Amino acid sequence: MSHTNKKYWYPYVSPYDPCKPITVKSYPTPPQLYMGFQPPNLAQFETPKQALFHGTLWPALYSKYDKRGDET
Amino acid sequence: MWYYEKKLQYPVKVRECNPRLAKYLIEQYGGADGELSAALRYLNQRYTIPGKVIGLLNDIGTEEFAHLEMIATMVYKLTKDASPEQLKEAGLAPHYVNHDGALFYHNSAGNPWTAEYIQAKGDPIADIYEDIAAEEKARATYQWIINVSDDPELNDSLRFLREREIVHSQRFREAVEILKEERDKKTIF
Numbered sequence: 001m002s003h004t005n006k007k008y009w010y011p012y013v014s015p016y017d018p019c020k021p022i023t024v025k026s027y028p029t030p031p032q033l034y035m036g037f038q039p040p041n042l043a044q045f046e047t048p049k050q051a052l053f054h055g056t057l058w059p060a061l062y063s064k065y066d067k068r069g070d071e072t
Numbered sequence: 073m074w075y076y077e078k079k080l081q082y083p084v085k086v087r088e089c090n091p092r093l094a095k096y097l098i099e100q101y102g103g104a105d106g107e108l109s110a111a112l113r114y115l116n117q118r119y120t121i122p123g124k125v126i127g128l129l130n131d132i133g134t135e136e137f138a139h140l141e142m143i144a145t146m147v148y149k150l151t152k153d154a155s156p157e158q159l160k161e162a163g164l165a166p167h168y169v170n171h172d173g174a175l176f177y178h179n180s181a182g183n184p185w186t187a188e189y190i191q192a193k194g195d196p197i198a199d200i201y202e203d204i205a206a207e208e209k210a211r212a213t214y215q216w217i218i219n220v221s222d223d224p225e226l227n228d229s230l231r232f233l234r235e236r237e238i239v240h241s242q243r244f245r246e247a248v249e250i251l252k253e254e255r256d257k258k259t260i261f
């Protein structure tokens with residue numbers, strides 16, 4: 001079961017908001033929120049170099065973070 | 073805005089004049105994990121948290137002010153009409169020379185309340201986790217105060233307050249579940 005790394009919400013917009021309202025906002029929900037105890041024998045990155053660059057051995061624990069505005 | 077009810081959330085009875093106990097209790101008044109910190113933390117975080125949990129922060133933040141009043145009542149009753157001599161014996165001479173019998177927002181050790189006790193990171197998960205931690209720390213503080221108090225009536229009120237921390241913690245944990253939920257999945261952006 002995989003979870004999204006980000007959630008969206010739609011803040012209330014008042015007719016009197018002086019700054020241009022942002023109608024959709026997001027917040028990160030990284031994988032450690034969902035994993036509980038890490039299951040044994042979790043799949044690892046294919047190469048040590050990949051693991052090193054990701055900061056974790058396990059893709060399931062990797063949380064991609066994009067600069068706000070660079071979101072896809 | 074708020075409506076005010078001129079009564080306490082739960083009755084406060086104090087058996088004897090006991091400034092030393094007041095000195096311990098003040099931890100929950102102006103201490104890091106006290107009721108003032110709790111109320112201000114939650115009511116401030118409300119503004120930038122997703123809509124589904126604003127109401128929770130509003131309600132719990134408001135209840136914390138009701139707890140603050142209970143603690144104030146306890147401290148007041150424990151020290152009311154105590155002589156400077158009695159306050160001195162209880163280690164409250166520094167408080168006395170600065171405040172007479174007035175209450176003040178500081179902890180047991182006399183350190184004034186500071187906004188550094190609370191946080192608003194703006195990240196909903198980080199904020200709610202801070203709130204859960206704060207509730208558990210407040211619960212622990214009530215335990216340790218009950219341990220050093222031999223006033224059965226006061227302890228009854230403290231047990232009520234300890235239980236409320238447990239309920240609040242549960243509600244915040246539910247808030248995390250709400251924030252984790254896969255909903256409003258965006259298909260177009």
Ligand SMILES: [Fe+2]
Nearest residue numbers: 110236237240
């Ligand atoms: Fe609380």
